[in-house]
Amino acid sequence: MSEINGIDITRRAVEALKAAGADKAQSSMSRGEQSELNIDAGTMSLYRTTVNVSVGLTALVGDRKGTISINRYDDDAIKAAAADAIAMARSSEPDPANDISPARPLERFERGSREPDSAAMYDRLREFIDYARATFPTTNLEQCVLDFGSGTSCYTNSNGAEFEERSGLYSFSAMFTSKQGTAASSFNYSGATHLSLDTPLRDWGSIKELMRQSAEQTTVRPVDGAFEGDIILTPDCLGDFLNFIDGVYLGDYAMITGNSPWKDKLGKPVVSPLLTVRSDPNGPEIEAGYSYTGDGFRAENCDIIKRGALEHFTLGLYGSNKTGKPRCPSGGGAIVVEAGETALADMVRDVKRGILLARFSGGSPSDNGDFSGVAKNSYVVEDGRILRPIGETMIAGNIASLFQSVRAISSERVNYGSAIMPWILSGGVSISGK
Amino acid sequence: MRHENIKRHAALFTDYAELRVQENRTIRISLLNGDVVGNARSAQTGVSARSFKDGVWGFASTPELDDGSIRSVVGRALDNAHFLAAREGTPRGPLPSRPGRSAHDLSTKKPRHSQKELIDFIRAIDGYCATHYPGLSSRSVSLSCLDMEKTLVTADGADAHSLVPRSILAVSLTVDADGEPVDLYEVYGGLGQFEDVFSDPADLFPNIDILADNLARKSRGVYTRPGTHDVVLDSDLAGILAHEAIGHTVEADGVLGGSVAADAMDTVVASPLVTLVDFANTALGHMCPVPLWTDDEGVEARDAVLIDKGVLRSYMHNKDSARHFGVEPTGNARAYGFYDEPLIRMRNTAILPGTSKLSDMLSSIDDGYYFLRSSNGQADSTSEFMFGVVMGFEVRGGKIGDAIRDTTISGIAFDMLKTVTAVSNDMSWSCGGMCGKKQMIPVGMGGPAIRCRLNVGGRA
Numbered sequence: 001m002s003e004i005n006g007i008d009i010t011r012r013a014v015e016a017l018k019a020a021g022a023d024k025a026q027s028s029m030s031r032g033e034q035s036e037l038n039i040d041a042g043t044m045s046l047y048r049t050t051v052n053v054s055v056g057l058t059a060l061v062g063d064r065k066g067t068i069s070i071n072r073y074d075d076d077a078i079k080a081a082a083a084d085a086i087a088m089a090r091s092s093e094p095d096p097a098n099d100i101s102p103a104r105p106l107e108r109f110e111r112g113s114r115e116p117d118s119a120a121m122y123d124r125l126r127e128f129i130d131y132a133r134a135t136f137p138t139t140n141l142e143q144c145v146l147d148f149g150s151g152t153s154c155y156t157n158s159n160g161a162e163f164e165e166r167s168g169l170y171s172f173s174a175m176f177t178s179k180q181g182t183a184a185s186s187f188n189y190s191g192a193t194h195l196s197l198d199t200p201l202r203d204w205g206s207i208k209e210l211m212r213q214s215a216e217q218t219t220v221r222p223v224d225g226a227f228e229g230d231i232i233l234t235p236d237c238l239g240d241f242l243n244f245i246d247g248v249y250l251g252d253y254a255m256i257t258g259n260s261p262w263k264d265k266l267g268k269p270v271v272s273p274l275l276t277v278r279s280d281p282n283g284p285e286i287e288a289g290y291s292y293t294g295d296g297f298r299a300e301n302c303d304i305i306k307r308g309a310l311e312h313f314t315l316g317l318y319g320s321n322k323t324g325k326p327r328c329p330s331g332g333g334a335i336v337v338e339a340g341e342t343a344l345a346d347m348v349r350d351v352k353r354g355i356l357l358a359r360f361s362g363g364s365p366s367d368n369g370d371f372s373g374v375a376k377n378s379y380v381v382e383d384g385r386i387l388r389p390i391g392e393t394m395i396a397g398n399i400a401s402l403f404q405s406v407r408a409i410s411s412e413r414v415n416y417g418s419a420i421m422p423w424i425l426s427g428g429v430s431i432s433g434k
Numbered sequence: 435m436r437h438e439n440i441k442r443h444a445a446l447f448t449d450y451a452e453l454r455v456q457e458n459r460t461i462r463i464s465l466l467n468g469d470v471v472g473n474a475r476s477a478q479t480g481v482s483a484r485s486f487k488d489g490v491w492g493f494a495s496t497p498e499l500d501d502g503s504i505r506s507v508v509g510r511a512l513d514n515a516h517f518l519a520a521r522e523g524t525p526r527g528p529l530p531s532r533p534g535r536s537a538h539d540l541s542t543k544k545p546r547h548s549q550k551e552l553i554d555f556i557r558a559i560d561g562y563c564a565t566h567y568p569g570l571s572s573r574s575v576s577l578s579c580l581d582m583e584k585t586l587v588t589a590d591g592a593d594a595h596s597l598v599p600r601s602i603l604a605v606s607l608t609v610d611a612d613g614e615p616v617d618l619y620e621v622y623g624g625l626g627q628f629e630d631v632f633s634d635p636a637d638l639f640p641n642i643d644i645l646a647d648n649l650a651r652k653s654r655g656v657y658t659r660p661g662t663h664d665v666v667l668d669s670d671l672a673g674i675l676a677h678e679a680i681g682h683t684v685e686a687d688g689v690l691g692g693s694v695a696a697d698a699m700d701t702v703v704a705s706p707l708v709t710l711v712d713f714a715n716t717a718l719g720h721m722c723p724v725p726l727w728t729d730d731e732g733v734e735a736r737d738a739v740l741i742d743k744g745v746l747r748s749y750m751h752n753k754d755s756a757r758h759f760g761v762e763p764t765g766n767a768r769a770y771g772f773y774d775e776p777l778i779r780m781r782n783t784a785i786l787p788g789t790s791k792l793s794d795m796l797s798s799i800d801d802g803y804y805f806l807r808s809s810n811g812q813a814d815s816t817s818e819f820m821f822g823v824v825m826g827f828e829v830r831g832g833k834i835g836d837a838i839r840d841t842t843i844s845g846i847a848f849d850m851l852k853t854v855t856a857v858s859n860d861m862s863w864s865c866g867g868m869c870g871k872k873q874m875i876p877v878g879m880g881g882p883a884i885r886c887r888l889n890v891g892g893r894a
Contacts, residue, residue, distance in 0.1 A: 034773075037518075041690035044522045047514040048493040050773040052480065066549075069476035071497045084475065091550035093470045093557075122521060142691030142815070143872070177692030177815040184694045187815045226660050256466055257572035259608055259615040318471070361812045363822020363842050367608060367615035372842040372891035374820045392818065394660060394844060394891040432660035434889055 004031055007106065007164050009055060009073045010156035016082035017059045018158055022089070024060040025158040026100045026296060029053070029073070032151035035116040037125050039144035042133075044125060059085040063094035097321035101296035103160035109291035112168035112195045116148035120197050121170075128174075128201040136178070136215045142187060144174040146201065155296050163292040169193050169417075171288075172201050178214045185217035186391070188359055188377045190236055193288040193417035205416045206236055213358065213377060213389075220391030222433030223355070223380050230354030231395070231402070231429045232347060232381065235414040235421035237357050242277065242335055244365050244399050250304070250312075251332075252319035259367045261400060265310050266325065272406035273308035275424075276338040279330035286334045288418040293331035300329040336420045340409025347408050347425045349384040355393070355431055356381055365399055372396035375431075396430040436537070436595040437499075437585040440481070446508045447589045449515065450529055451485040452732060453508060455499065455585045456772035461628075463552055464576040465560045470553065472576065480772035483511035486754075488523025491515060495773040529753040530763050533592040534728025534735065541581070541597050542627040552577060552628065556603075558635035559642070563607065567646045571615060572608040577601070579628055580876065584730070592732025598725065600624065600876055601631040602866050603638070607646060611653040616839070618649040618824060620807070621866035624723050648806075648825055651837035656828065658841040658892035664802035665843070665888060666795050666829070669862045671805050671821065672785050672881030676710055677869070678811040679819035679847035681783045684740050684748070685766070686755035688778075693815045694848065695746065703746045704851030710741040712750055713782040713878075714765060722782035723865030723878030726765065730776035735765030740783075744851075752778050770873040777872060782865075784880030788857025795856045795885045797832035803890065804829050805843065817847040842891040850888050858883040 010027040017025035031053045038046040055078070058067045066088025068081045125146050132141055150168035155161070173191030177184055192205035202208045233241060247254065249270075254260035262270050281289040281299040293299050295317040303311040313325055314332030348356070355378050362373020375393045379386045403426070410423040437455040444453065457479040464472030481504050482495035492515025494507045547555075560575045567573075583597040606619035622638060623631045632638075667675065682688060683695045690696075704710075711717070714735035715725035726735045731753050738748050749759065755778065756763035767776035796804055809822035821843050828835035863880040 040687060044490065044518060046491040046493060046775060047518040048491075048775060049510060049514060050482075050493075050495045051497065052478075052495075052773050053497050054478075065470070065473060067474035069474065069478075071478050071480065088473055088475065088549045091548065091553055092473045093553070095469050095471075097469075118517070126521075140692040142688070145872070175691075179692045182694070182697040184692055184816050186818065187692075253466070256471070257574070257608065257615075259572055259617070261614070322469075361814070361820040361844075363809045363820075363824075363840065366840045367617045370840060372840070373822075374818065374842070374844045374891075376814070376818075391816070392844065392846065392889060394842060394889060396660070396842075396891050430660065430892070432891070434662050 004073065006031060006152045006154035007156065007162065010154045012075070013055060013057050013078050013082065014156050014158050016078050017057055017085060020082045020086045021061060022059040022086060023062060024100050026058045026156065028056045028153070028155050030151060030153040032149060034147055034149050035118060036145060036147040037121055039125065039129065039141050042141045044129070057081050057085045059089045060098055060100070061086060061089040063096050063098050064089045064092040065098045066092060097318050099317060099321060100157040100159055101161045101317060104162070104298065106162035106164065107298065109165040114150055114168050117197065121146055121148065124197050124201050131202050132211065136211050138180050139176050139178040139211055139215050142175045142177050147171045155292060157296050161296045165291045169195060169288050170197055172204050174207050176211055176214055178218050180218040183218040185214050186376045188214050195287050206414050217377055217389040220389045222392040223390055223431055224433055226430065226432035227353065228428060229431045230351045230425065230427045232351065232356045233424050234356065234358045235423060237360055238337065238421045238424060239419055240360055241399065244371065245403070246314055246332065248365050248367065248369050248399055250314045252316055255313055255315060255319055255323045255325065261369060262310060266313070268310060269308045270310045270400065271305060271308050271403035274340060274406050274409050275305055275308055275403060276303065277305040278303050278336045278338070279332055279334055280336045281330050281334040285336060285415065285420055286418065289334045290331070299331050302328065302330045334418060337422055339411050339413050339422050342408040342410055344410045344412050344423050347410055347423060348381060348386060350408065350425060351381040351384060354381050355379060355390065356386060357395070369399040371399055392434050394432050397428065401428060402426050440504065440585060441587050443504050443508055444587050444589065446505060448512060449485050449487045450589045451483060451508065451511065452586065452588045453483050454730060454772065455481045457583045458771060459581040461552065461577065461579040463556055464574065465556055466574045467572055468560055468564060478771060481507055482772050483508040484775055485511045485515040486529060487515040488519040489526045490518040490523050491775070492518065493775045527757065530756050531590040532734045532763060533588065533590050533732055535593050536727035537595045538727055539597045540599055540626065542629040544629040547628060555632065555635055559605065559638060562639055562642055563605070567607070569609060570607050571610045574606045576604050581627065586728065586730065586732055588732035590732065592728060594728035594732065596727065599627040600865065601626060601628045603632065605642065605645060607649050609649060609653050616649070616653045618645060618652055620645045624865045625721065652825060652839065655837035655839045658803065658838050658890050660890060660892040662887060663890050664799050666799060666804045666883055666885050668804070668806045668883050669881050670864055671808050672884050673864055673879030674808045674811045674821055675819070676783045676785050676881055677780060677877060677879045678813040678821065679817060680710055680740060681712065681780045682813040683817045683847065684746070684750060685778045686749040686751045686759065688815065689749055690755065690758070691815070694817055695749070698746045698848065701746060702744050703848045704741055704744040705854040706744040707788050707854050707857045708741055708744055708851055709786045711784060711786065712738040712740060712766070712780050713784065717782060717784060723863050724782055724876050726781050729765040729767045730769045731767040733763045733765040733767065738764040738766065750778055750780065752776065768875055770875050774873045779871065779875050780869065780877050782878035782880065784861065785857070785882060785884065787859050787861045787882040790856040790858050792858045792883050795858060795883060796829060796834065798885065799829040799832060802829050803827065803838065804834060818844065819847055820844045843888055845888040850886055853887040854884050856885040
């Protein structure tokens with residue numbers, strides 16, 4: 001498949017939408033190539049290369065909106081899709097919150113390589129298999145994927161905003177289970193995304209540490225009884241809980257429905273003053289960021305929570321227009337949690353009774369922030385010491401309360417390329433064994 | 435549309451290979467508090483090839499469907515297999531073969547609705563919620579339709595075409611209870627294009643009434659007490675139990691990756707009341723929610739009886755895992771998009787009905803719970819499972835009591851299933867969700883109500 005001119009495609013799409021009757025129009029295009037090596041059940045099993053294109057066309061007829069997505073970009077396909085988008089918009093209902101971003105001259109961005117180094121990918125993956133077998137002989141690599149994704153994405157709208165971004169990034173994810181005799185650990189997984197293969201894969205994210213833990217988790221038992229205790233969220237787990245915050249308190253759905261318990265808390269304290277959460281798509285620490293948002297704005301770094309106070313919801317343009325609250329200038333991704341001043345070892349020493357939560361398997365939190373689930377790959381902590389791995393242990397609490405009760409944030413952090421997370425210590429969580 | 439032209443490209447296969455043309459078409463319409471917040475259609479079309487050499491696979495795909503692109507994608511798949519085989523390959527015996535030759539187009543024969551007609555249908559549902567339940571603090575109604583159309587040929591002679599549609603309508607309602615939002619949702623629909631699944635919005639109004647009534651009870655509900663309890667899981671929960679807790683544990687790739695099921699074949703893993711089957715396309719005389727006649731490796735799909743009267747009897751296989759275990763492939767290899775390789779996936783996984791009456795099962799619970807609706811679920815290599823529960827009731831002295839707020843239940847499936855003491859004499863299917871495992875895929879889950887003992891989350 002030959003190189004294509006992405007910005008030419010989005011410009012043609014916007015012109016087609018306007019010619020078909022759109023009052024306002026926007027188009028996005030992405031063309032991606034993936035080159036991927038897979039490990040299944042401990043052996044390298046698949047070499048996969050894919051190409052795909054996606055062209056999105058959105059029409060506004062008055063305040064009515066319709067969207068079509070296709071993976072063709074010839075003139076006939078674009079004209080047909082534009083006509084369909086107009087028909088869909090005319091079928092819809094008017095909503096004054098529908099709009100497109102203001103004019104902005106074309107900006108071009110580029111990060112990473114354009115082509116994968118297939119030989120280096122193979123060598124790094126082979127090295128990882130050899131390392132895993134030698135260092136953790138009881139650990140099975142259930143599925144691992146090393147991927148190089150490269151491509152171009154473009155955006156044009158009828159106000160004159162335009163962006164073009166090229167990127168090439170390596171991503172690695174590893175999922176593993178340990179087994180001793182017939183006793184098996186829970187599976188665990190981690191991964192990261194980086195611009196190069198300079199670092200061995202075992203050192204990406206928290207993979208090496210989680211594999212070490214997995215090897216000692218084949219024999220587990222529940223915590224004793226039920227109690228309210230402390231909880232140390234690991235970096236892998238913290239990312240999941242910050243996603244819960246986004247879904248329950250900050251995002252478009254929670255805000256538009258009015259269900260967000262923080263809907264009137266902008267600028268006010270919502271969590272512990274120890275916590276600062278930034279959204280840094282432009283880095284400098286984030287390698288796998290992005291340059292513009294899906295609704296056509298330049299992505300700008302911003303604080304979401306600063307020293308415990310709510311600085312931004314994660315609203316897009318529609319959500320902002322709908323609620324009258326400010327749009328999130330970053331788009332809400334590439335989350336960086338600022339490091340604290342407490343060493344992880346000291347954090348553990350501060351726990352009287354609780355757990356180190358390494359993976360949370362739970363239901364989606366309720367609209368009021370209540371959560372409950374199973375503590376996976378986790379440890380019981382008592383009197384300042386990590387005692388043993390646990391199984392069949394459930395936890396329950398409330399997301400806002402959990403982050404309001406944060407007592408310490410670690411000075412150590414894990415860089416996943418697309419996010420940077422520390423460990424955090426909180427309390428007041430219900431913990432129960434069988 | 436069946437792509438007959440791909441057959442001639444089978445001549446390019448120099449090793450075992452598969453060639454698949456696929457189009458996924460979607461419709462998504464969403465109303466939030468009466469506003470149309472989603473109004474979109476999409477189509478993703480392309481071709482993929484996969485080749486097997488010395489125990490490793492090469493895969494390639496492109497959205498271009500002209501002859502040159504198809505030749506190129508076959509060549510690239512062969513090259514990829516050779517690249518990996520030269521470094522990691524070990525000569526193996528041939529893959530098992532049971533080529534499927536099937537054609538099933540389940541698209542509607544009725545006139546298709548326009549986008550406006552679809553929006554009007556959803557607005558009628560939304561309007562009913564708003565008019566009849568003015569106390570709601572928010573409401574959302576969304577329609578999600580997916581047509582998956584595949585044409586497949588393989589080197590061992592499979593020749594298949596299928597168009598399998600699914601249409602799902604989800605309604606979510608929220609009320610304010612003492613300053614806190616309490617929500618509940620329900621999913622309607624299933625196999626078929628919209629016109630074959632839904633006719634009159636008024637048909638759904640009684641279901642909305644039940645949903646609203648359950649939400650009102652839930653808003654006055656209590657938190658569950660943490661610990662191990664006797665419970666009755668209604669069919670929705672039994673279905674997700676079959677899928678998450680057992681199904682994932684006995685997918686052969688998971689078994690090879692370290693699942694506890696590796697050591698459990700032909701042993702007792704459940705009460706003799708439990709028989710669990712992953713159906714290919716037809717169950718108990720009816721077409722399943724996600725029927726499959728030929729899988730994406732070209733294998734004629736057959737039912738896999740996973741647990742027979744409490745004894746583990748089979749895993750779910752693709753060709754390579756069947757070769758490894760020396761058994762027949764079951765036809766469980768499925769891919770979501772044209773750009774995806776087939777993985778071992780469930781199709782329609784269900785616990786079979788028993789002989790008990792639900793009312794008797796409930797009256798036998800002295801102090802426990804009756805759980806009706808799940809949100810999400812996850813499984814583990816240990817067979818430990820977790821389900822979110824969004825609707826249920828306390829049961830005391832055999833009587834239904836207070837509704838409960840959202841909670842989570844868990845257990846070790848191979849232990850918990852041994853505690854099953856009753857299985858109801860009816861069953862129902864659900865197919866509203868997607869199963870995630872590297873790729874997403876629609877699946878069907880079914881079951882009767884079961885009485886068992888498991889861990890319930892809650893506040894200490």
